[in-house]
Amino acid sequence: MKKFLIILIGSLAVLYLLLTQIAPDIVEKQQNPIAELAPYQVSDSVQVFYDSLTFIGDLHCDALLWDRDLTKHEDFGQVDFPRMQQANIAVEAFTIVTKSPAGQNFEENSADAFDNITLLNFAQGRPLSNWFSLFKRAEYQSGKLQDLADDYGDKFSVIRTKSDLEMLISKRASDPSYTGGFLGVEGAHALEGDFGNVDRLFDLGVRMMAPTHFFDNELGGSAHGISGEGLTEFGEQVIDRMNELEMIVDLAHISPQMIDDVLARTNRPVIVSHTGVDAVFDSPRNLSDEHIQAIAENGGLIGIAFFPGAVGEGGTPAIVQSMKHVRDLVGVEYIALGSDYDGSVLVPFDITGLTLLVEEMFKQGFTRDEIRAIMGENMKRFLLENLPE
Numbered sequence: 001m002k003k004f005l006i007i008l009i010g011s012l013a014v015l016y017l018l019l020t021q022i023a024p025d026i027v028e029k030q031q032n033p034i035a036e037l038a039p040y041q042v043s044d045s046v047q048v049f050y051d052s053l054t055f056i057g058d059l060h061c062d063a064l065l066w067d068r069d070l071t072k073h074e075d076f077g078q079v080d081f082p083r084m085q086q087a088n089i090a091v092e093a094f095t096i097v098t099k100s101p102a103g104q105n106f107e108e109n110s111a112d113a114f115d116n117i118t119l120l121n122f123a124q125g126r127p128l129s130n131w132f133s134l135f136k137r138a139e140y141q142s143g144k145l146q147d148l149a150d151d152y153g154d155k156f157s158v159i160r161t162k163s164d165l166e167m168l169i170s171k172r173a174s175d176p177s178y179t180g181g182f183l184g185v186e187g188a189h190a191l192e193g194d195f196g197n198v199d200r201l202f203d204l205g206v207r208m209m210a211p212t213h214f215f216d217n218e219l220g221g222s223a224h225g226i227s228g229e230g231l232t233e234f235g236e237q238v239i240d241r242m243n244e245l246e247m248i249v250d251l252a253h254i255s256p257q258m259i260d261d262v263l264a265r266t267n268r269p270v271i272v273s274h275t276g277v278d279a280v281f282d283s284p285r286n287l288s289d290e291h292i293q294a295i296a297e298n299g300g301l302i303g304i305a306f307f308p309g310a311v312g313e314g315g316t317p318a319i320v321q322s323m324k325h326v327r328d329l330v331g332v333e334y335i336a337l338g339s340d341y342d343g344s345v346l347v348p349f350d351i352t353g354l355t356l357l358v359e360e361m362f363k364q365g366f367t368r369d370e371i372r373a374i375m376g377e378n379m380k381r382f383l384l385e386n387l388p389e
Contacts, residue, residue: 020125024067027123029076031344032066035315040353046362050088050355053372054172057091057379058351059303060252060274061341062186064141065097065117067124071152078341078350081148081156084179087352090172090376091159091383093208093273095184096141097343098134104214106284106309109224111189111215135197138190142183142204156180160205162387169380182383184250184273187213188238195234198241207387208271209242210250211235211258221255223284230257236265243268246388251295252285252303252338259291269299269386274338276310280322286310289329296330301382303338307345315348316360323374324364332370336379 042050063070063079073082084092101113121130121137129136149156159165159182171178183206190209191197201209211217216225219235231239235258242249243266251259251272262270272295276286287295287302295302304322305311311318326335341351349356354375361371 020123023123024120025076027120028066028068028342032077032342033346034078034350035346035348036353036356038350038352040349040356042355042359046359047355049368049371050358053088053375054176055090055169055376055380056088056354057093057337057376057383058089058341059093059271059301059336059338059379060095060184060305060343061092061339062095062097062343063341064094064144065120066342070148078339078347081152081179083351085155085177087354088176089179089351090168091165091179091379092181092351093184094141094145094181095186095208095273096138096190096206097186097213098137098190099187099213099215100344101215104224106224108226109215109222110226111217113215133192134190135192135194135200138185138201138206139204142201142206145181145183146205154178158182158205159383159387160207162384162389165380165383165387182207182387184208184210184248186210186250187217187253188219188235189213189215189217191218191238193218193234195237195241198238198247199245202245202247206247208248208250208273210252210254210273211238211262212254214253220258220261223253223255225255228255228257230255230261231265235261239265246386248386251300256288256291259294263294263298266298269301269382270295271300271382272302272338274303274305274310274340274343276305276312277322277325279325280318281310281312283309292326292329292334296334300334301336301378302326302334303336305345306339306341306347307343309345310340316356317364319348319357320360320364320366323361324366327366327370332373333378335374336382337375 070080100116101109157180211219212222221227221229
């Protein structure tokens with residue numbers, strides 16, 4: 001009997017090891033599709049203009065969720081460090097996903113639904129602590145970005161302060177292959193209801209956090225949850241502490257009432273890291289004109305997402321149409337890129353295909369200065385003004 005148990009346990013261990021080696025790549029290839037694969041071709045004039053851009057930035061990608069080695073150029077997934085360099089990216093926001101309900105949809109999700117990320121952590125062979133703790137998942141992904149940066153040498157840096165960003169900008173002036181990223185958290189359920197975890201996340205390098213993701217939590221209501229409520233008392237405490245720490249509040253995925261409550265409470269500009277607009281594609285996850293105007297009055301920044309659930313089925317033209325609507329409503333200075341790369345979404349192109357976006361912006365009548373602003377200058381200005389010293 002003892003021998004049988006040893007053989008059984010050994011066999012299960014081998015099977016689990018094989019699972020962790022094979023399953024993650026298969027799952028990600030299914031979850032992060034690309035409509036048009038690289039290489040991407042644009043006119044010579046568009047390419048010359050694109051190459052002249054000194055700061056390109058994106059407010060949202062979920063690459064840390066997956067098991068890929070981001071220091072290597074892969075033929076799947078949507079972002080990695082070599083492709084960031086190839087695309088002339090200055091800064092990418094690496095957002096941390098800690099929980100995703102089974103049957104996830106834009107209409108209604110329960111916090112009690114089976115959690116897909118638990119299964120993903122199991123399949124990826126991540127530490128046992130990640131299987132049971134949302135905060136530990138955030139801690140792990142924060143450390144992963146720094147470990148990847150260390151492995152990549154000095155060409156990739158983790159941005160935590162205004163000085164870090166200024167140093168990166170200075171390096172890129174002589175060598176555009178320098179690139180970097182900063183950490184965000186997609187849903188403050190990662191706090192596990194512990195107020196002290198706000199400071200712990202900040203100490204781990206997190207500089208942006210959204211109160212909710214696809215379900216309601218201790219801070220209040222999600223745009224895709226059940227309650228529709230605004231900020232709870234705990235949520236108010238978290239927003240206040242984020243302001244004190246100069247941690248950027250991300251309004252993506254939160255309920256309309258919570259948008260109102262956060263804007264009424266915060267004393268600092270906010271970000272919507274990845275969104276669409278109702279006027280172009282009506283969806284619970286998108287912004288109304290009233291909220292676009294309120295965010296602009298706050299001095300905030302709106303990242304336009306790239307996937308059909310945010311901009312509709314129109315691909316690259318639909319992305320630009322959403323940008324055009326915000327520009328015409330409040331001004332180009334409030335628009336940024338918010339791809340949602342590697343976020344279990346279909347996108348028109350990977351990060352090396354941003355030239356196609358620029359080409360479409362020219363087709364839809366954007367000026368060179370407007371394109372520079374949207375492609376990164378607005379993000380650069382916002383971060384220089386709002387990152388901690």
